[in-house]
Amino acid sequence: MSAVRQVFFIARRDFLQRARSKAFLVSMLIIVLLVAALGPLLALDDETPGPYDVGVVGVEPAGLEASLQSAVRLFDRRAVLHRYGSRAAGEAALQSGDADVLLVDGREVVWLEEPAPQLAAIVTGAVGETERRRVMDELGLSEDDVARLMAPSPLDSTTLREPDPEAEPRRVAAYAGNLVLYISILMFGQFVLMGVMEEKSSRVIELVLSRAQPRHLLAGKVIGVGALGLVQLVVFSVAVLIMLSLSDIADVDLTGLGLRTVATVFGWFLVGYGFFSVLYAALGATISRQEDTQGVAMIPVLFLLPGYFISFVALEDPDAAVAVVGSLVPPLSPLVMPIRSITGGVPVGEVALSVALLLVATYGLIRLGGRIYRGSILRIGARVRLREAWQASQR
Amino acid sequence: MLSLVDLHKRFGDVVALDGAGFDARPGRIVGFLGPNGAGKTTAMRCVLGLVAPDSGEVLWNGSPPTLRHRLRFGYMPEERGLYPRMRIREQLVYFAALSGLSRAAAAVSADEWLQRLSLADRANSKLEELSHGNQQRVQLAASLVHGPELAILDEPFSGLDPLGVDSMAAILRELAAAGAGILFSSHQLDLVEDVCEDVVIIAAGRVVLSGTLDELRNGSGYRYLEVAVGGNEWSPDIRGIEAIVGVTGRRRYVITADTPVDQVMAQAIAAGDVTKFALEPPSLSDLFREAVAR
Numbered sequence: 001m002s003a004v005r006q007v008f009f010i011a012r013r014d015f016l017q018r019a020r021s022k023a024f025l026v027s028m029l030i031i032v033l034l035v036a037a038l039g040p041l042l043a044l045d046d047e048t049p050g051p052y053d054v055g056v057v058g059v060e061p062a063g064l065e066a067s068l069q070s071a072v073r074l075f076d077r078r079a080v081l082h083r084y085g086s087r088a089a090g091e092a093a094l095q096s097g098d099a100d101v102l103l104v105d106g107r108e109v110v111w112l113e114e115p116a117p118q119l120a121a122i123v124t125g126a127v128g129e130t131e132r133r134r135v136m137d138e139l140g141l142s143e144d145d146v147a148r149l150m151a152p153s154p155l156d157s158t159t160l161r162e163p164d165p166e167a168e169p170r171r172v173a174a175y176a177g178n179l180v181l182y183i184s185i186l187m188f189g190q191f192v193l194m195g196v197m198e199e200k201s202s203r204v205i206e207l208v209l210s211r212a213q214p215r216h217l218l219a220g221k222v223i224g225v226g227a228l229g230l231v232q233l234v235v236f237s238v239a240v241l242i243m244l245s246l247s248d249i250a251d252v253d254l255t256g257l258g259l260r261t262v263a264t265v266f267g268w269f270l271v272g273y274g275f276f277s278v279l280y281a282a283l284g285a286t287i288s289r290q291e292d293t294q295g296v297a298m299i300p301v302l303f304l305l306p307g308y309f310i311s312f313v314a315l316e317d318p319d320a321a322v323a324v325v326g327s328l329v330p331p332l333s334p335l336v337m338p339i340r341s342i343t344g345g346v347p348v349g350e351v352a353l354s355v356a357l358l359l360v361a362t363y364g365l366i367r368l369g370g371r372i373y374r375g376s377i378l379r380i381g382a383r384v385r386l387r388e389a390w391q392a393s394q395r
Numbered sequence: 396m397l398s399l400v401d402l403h404k405r406f407g408d409v410v411a412l413d414g415a416g417f418d419a420r421p422g423r424i425v426g427f428l429g430p431n432g433a434g435k436t437t438a439m440r441c442v443l444g445l446v447a448p449d450s451g452e453v454l455w456n457g458s459p460p461t462l463r464h465r466l467r468f469g470y471m472p473e474e475r476g477l478y479p480r481m482r483i484r485e486q487l488v489y490f491a492a493l494s495g496l497s498r499a500a501a502a503v504s505a506d507e508w509l510q511r512l513s514l515a516d517r518a519n520s521k522l523e524e525l526s527h528g529n530q531q532r533v534q535l536a537a538s539l540v541h542g543p544e545l546a547i548l549d550e551p552f553s554g555l556d557p558l559g560v561d562s563m564a565a566i567l568r569e570l571a572a573a574g575a576g577i578l579f580s581s582h583q584l585d586l587v588e589d590v591c592e593d594v595v596i597i598a599a600g601r602v603v604l605s606g607t608l609d610e611l612r613n614g615s616g617y618r619y620l621e622v623a624v625g626g627n628e629w630s631p632d633i634r635g636i637e638a639i640v641g642v643t644g645r646r647r648y649v650i651t652a653d654t655p656v657d658q659v660m661a662q663a664i665a666a667g668d669v670t671k672f673a674l675e676p677p678s679l680s681d682l683f684r685e686a687v688a689r
Contacts, residue, residue: 009492017481100471207537210443211493213462347428378445 006212010220011227018191018228027187028232035239050117051078055099057090061106061130068126075118103127147169160320166257171315173261178311180236181265182304182335189228189280189300195221196377197293205377214374219255222277229273230266237262264338271355272334275362276300282369285376286384295383307335318344328354328363396420397442397545397576402451404437412448413436413600416543416677419545419578419593424571426591427580428683432599435580436473442578450580455545466494469543473550475534477522483533484509484518487540494541498588501540506583510561528559535563539570546570548579552586564590588679596686604686612676618650619681622663623671631659650674 018024054068063080064202072079082099084090093099094112094285101119102110109115109123129150136146199205208217241262244254283296310332314323318340326336327346333354340346376384397419410509412434420457427515429435440446442453444465455464477486484505493503503685504549509515510533522530531554539546552560567590571577581587594611596604604611619639622629628646630638634649636659637649656674677685 006493009489013481015488017478183497198478203472203474204478205476206445206472206474207470207476207490208493209445210468210472211466211490 003216004214005221007216007223010212013223014195014221014224015227018195018225019231020359023191024228024232031232031236033238035236035243038240039244049077050099051080052122052314053080053082053093053099054119054123055082055084055090055093055102055151057084057087057102058115061127061134063130063133064103064106064126066134067129067182068122071122071125071129075083075122077118077122079122084272105296106130121314168255169254169257173206173257174339175315177261177265177342178308178335178339180233181268181272181338182308184229184269185276185334186301186304188225189233189276190297191225191228192277193226193280193284193297196373197287197290200285200288200377201290209378214377215370218278218281218370218373222274222281226270226277229269233266233269237265249362261342264341267355268334268338271358271362272331275331275334275358275365276304278365278369279303279361282365282372285373286386286389288379289383292383303331304335307332311335311339314339315343318346330358332349357381396456397578398454398457399438399442400452400454402438402441402448402453404434404441404446404448408624410600412427412441412451414451415597415600415602416451417595417602419576421544421576422571422574423593424567424577424579424591425593425595426587426679427578427595428582428584428587428679429580430687433597435597436549439549439578439580440595441471442547443468445459461496466541467544469538469541469546469548471534471538471546471548471551475531477530477534477537479523480521482519483514483522483525486533486538490537491540494543496541503543505536505585510541512536525675526552528556530540531555531559535566539566543575545576546578549578550581551579552581552583560586584679594679596683598687601607603689604682608679611682615677615682615685616651617677617681617685619675619677620648620650620656620659621645621673621675622648622659622669624663624667624669626670629663629666631662633658633662642654 050070054062060083067083068079082093084093087102087104090099090102090104091110094102094110100116101123103123104110106127109120132150133146136149141149154186199208212220230276237258241255241258244258278301280297283299287293287296307326310322313320314327314336317323323336323340326332327340328337328350337346337351339357341351371393372386372389375389375391377390379389398416399418400416402412402415415434415438417425425566427435427438432467437446442460444460444462452459454460454625460468474551476664481489487505488498488501490678491504492498496504504519506515509518512535514532514536517529522533525533535551538548546567548567551563555563564586567577567579579591588608591608594605595602595608608616622631630646631648633655636654639647639649641647648654660669660672663672
């Protein structure tokens with residue numbers, strides 16, 4: 001009986017048992033619902049905004065409609081004028097949402113709540129233009145002069161850099177990918193912890209260890225639960241990619257961006273989960289009671305959270321010193337490097353260094369955590385102190 | 396053959412094993428007895444490789460067992476436990492496969508055990524849905540599903556009703572008849588007497604008595620005498636003769652080579668109508684008490 005075969009059977013058991021657990025099934029359902037809900041939201045965001053509804057009551061400045069339309073064009077929007085017989089009717093239209101703003105006697109603007117800055121500028125500009133036209137008429141200026149005053153020759157405009165239509169989608173992808181990574185590492189790490197603890201609390205551990213070495217049991221569990229994590233990521237990614245391929249933003253290859261994000265998340269899940277699952281397993285081996293779970297489950301979170309916070313810095317400025325350092329140093333790197341990779345160009349060498357450092361840290365943790373696991377896995381009852389576990393494993 | 400040779404093991408200040416050693420031969424059922432804390436469980440865990448002895452060694456057919464050898468051992472720990480939310484058939488297949496059986500062979504063996512323990516109709520039940528007695532049966536099956544050459548059973552009879560005891564005893568006899576070595580610990584000495592052929596008694600981490608049940612009985616310098624006159628218990632009047640009163644109030648006398656049994660008999664006959672005069676070899680309980688008290 002080869003060790004590989006044993007590890008396979010152990011991994012297979014943990015995979016199947018966890019896959020049937022309520023916690024996993026509920027999480028899968030939530031993912032599918034989330035992605036399904038996200039699709040229509042993206043589609044909504046893609047639509048061009050509707051016209052402004054401008055209500056007018058009382059005296060209407062001459063030429064208001066023409067001025068309004070020319071003012072609103074500057075903002076690439078449209079406006080529809082609604083005329084009401086009384087102020088009360090106009091305010092009722094504001095209340096019901098039929099009008100966005102109400103212009104009373106060409107002198108007062110009424111809003112439902114906060115003034116909308118863009119619309120306020122449009123209406124103020126349009127009313128101002130009607131006023132200027134009236135004054136110019138009074139002064140008796142020629143048509144040419146009026147035209148020169150009203151439409152001064154436009155300024156030349158030059159851009160130094162082409163806008164990157166992918167910049168914003170990349171930020172969103174990086175943010176979403178990071179959130180998925182954080183949740184996945186946390187969730188499947190805790191599955192490992194629960195699995196190890198349950199083997200102790202149910203006392204089955206002695207029977208299992210009479211057949212398999214602790215290190216093979218540990219490896220099987222980490223691999224089985226990790227494989228389940230990959231399955232969940234695959235389902236999630238496929239759902240997201242299908243959704244992205246259906247939505248359509250001009251000039252942006254959403255599917256390509258989605259594939260790059262998915263590949264980054266997968267890669268970093270493998271190495272990040274590798275590190276944290278061993279930490280969770282070692283800690284899980286020190287307890288055998290449900291009520292002790294909360295206490296030890298917090299410890300890996302303390303290692304995971306700093307990376308998560310630094311990832312927000314990296315999202316704003318991928319080249320900030322703290323982001324660069326965080327993306328290289330384990331165990332911060334699994335949550336910082338993906339953000340930098342997705343949002344901006346990170347040299348391949350830097351990514352390779354980051355992965356190498358994390359693998360070295362994981363190897364060290366396997367040596368350390370493996371001993372803690374070995375030293376405490378057969379001790380049922382009160383929580384095993386780490387020093388005791390270390391000493392017990394030396395015997 | 397399994398041999399434990401001069402095993403020593405300390406846990407902090409507690410001496411669990413202090414030079415324990417004995418053999419368990421193939422095809423024989425060995426009862427492993429001793430007071431609580433005598434070192435039975437530690438010795439069994441040493442055999443399974445769950446505890447590493449400080450010194451001494453465990454030998455399987457003359458050499459230290461490797462993991463591959465240990466996969467041919469079956470183990471029922473004193474602390475019972477299986478996966479509570481796993482279906483019992485899957486559980487048996489898992490443990491058989493973990494011990495080296497192919498998946499197909501594991502499935503066949505699991506089904507045989509379920510059939511044999513009358514649990515075939517519960518094959519897809521989760522362990523936690525079963526009664527306590529049925530969980531015990533699954534536990535036994537999990538220990539033996541891979542057809543071990545050596546079964547190490549820690550208190551296999553504890554918690555069983557009389558019918559459960561009978562079926563467990565039958566299974567052990569069957570296994571031994573098929574050539575497997577069986578080492579089991581127990582506190583129920585009357586039961587051990589019925590089931591086992593060889594006995595090892597351990598006290599304070601040391602083996603104080605071992606051999607076949609017959610050897611041990613014949614080797615004891617003591618006999619036990621029970622006398623009734625006119626249907627009532629009767630006491631002889633002989634200097635130095637010692638009475639043992641059992642928990643049920645049954646009174647017996649310890650007879651050594653020096654005890655004048657003919658005098659006792661003469662006194663009894665003189666006292667009236669002798670309705671019982673039983674001179675018996677020591678029971679296992681007697682041997683146990685003698686050995687542990689030494």
